[in-house]
Amino acid sequence: MITSKIIKITGFIFFTPVFSYVGLFLFDIFTAPPTTVYAVEKAELYVVENNVDLPLHSFRTDGCTAWPDRIADHDFSQACLNHDIAYWAGGDEALKTRADEALMEEVAVMSTLGAVIYGPLMYSAVKYGGDNAISILIGSKWGYGNIEPEIKPLYIGTNINF
DSSP, X not given: OOOOOEEEETTEEEETTHHHHHHHHHHHHHHOOXXXXXXXXXXXXXXXXXXXXOOXXXXXXXXXXXXXXXXXXXXXXXXXXXXXXXXXXXXXXXXHXXXXXXXXHHHHTTOHHIIIIIHHHXXXXXXXXXXXXXHHHHTOSTTGGXXXXXXXXXXXXXXXXX
């Protein structure tokens, strides 16, 4: 039986356990940061530095997928941008592992809380839940720059800010 417990997440209400995960993705769609020229240039540099083919689709980011970009004094946006760039470019399994570990390490250096809770939690989420049915549908799975998403996200990078 599905519980009727309600969780309020930054202004949105989702029923748990079934709808909270989907709700986080919907929350991401409506609160995604714009894809900036800086982010696009950084993505193109990543492709060159890591010797991977330039993906077919333009770079876009949704910030931290299914995770807040900021919690109190912890700003995860740069770590998530770096992770999105790696996921957009794709590559072999070693690059994916390196991207997931880099996310954890970038978050871990923020504070003790980042090292003990946020970093390992974010790592587990991307390592064990990163390529699931929802991420495939919205186009955020490993190598998403070369994959046509089943559902066009509202935040696809057509809104580049200067």
